[in-house]
Amino acid sequence: MRLLLVEDDDLLGKALRTGLIQGGYTADWLRDGESALEAARTNSYMAVILDINLPGISGLKVLKALRQTSDTPVLIMTARDGLEARVEGLDLGADDYIVKPFALAELLARLRAVHRRSLGRSQTVITLNDIEVDTAARTVRKAGEWVKITAREFQILNLLMARMGRIVSKGDIEAQVYSWDGDFESNTVEAAIYSLRKKLGRELISTLRGVGYVING
Helix, strand or coil: CEEEEECCCHHHHHHHHHHHHHCCCEEEEECCHHHHHHHHHHCCCCEEEEECCCCCCCHHHHHHHHCCCCCCCEEEEEECCCHHHHHHHHHHCCCEEEEECCCHHHHHHHHHHHHHHHHCCCCCEEEECCEEEECCCCEEEECCEECCCCHHHHHHHHHHHHCCCCCECHHHHHHHHCCCCCCCCCCHHHHHHHHHHHHHCCCCCEEECCCEEECCC
């Protein structure tokens, strides 16, 4: 799933982006509020990780402006002594916050929780017939047996399972899975879908030619 990371500190931003990618996400990283607001308005993100103290437009102003047009989940990052800012951020529509310094594992867990709440789910496991997808452990089982899939395949499967019963276009998949600097071929999505069908069954993912893909529950 694609995230927007907004952090002006180069060392922290680079470390967080690397950690998010290693955690199975696609991450676009920006360093100022104005660029972040434009990106959030023009791209599709699973969530925004937003530092409060940014050059130019502050993180809280970005959040306030974003909430006028979008309900994309926002997780704010604050300093340990920033109680007032945390309260203001939550009142402005932030979905959660995390206090610096923090462990990457906590950030990933909070992202998963925010995403589940946005989908109206409380559990980390999505089940369909004999297929079980654990979004926290990032594992897949079919008929009780572990299935080995790539990180990219998991992202696409997770997206389709999260939107079960709804058609997801190829363009939407690309927007959710690939970052601005991502290197992918025109048939990358089709290749991943083909691989998922081989591993999990051809009947799992239906293709509506010229429209997109759907998993029916």
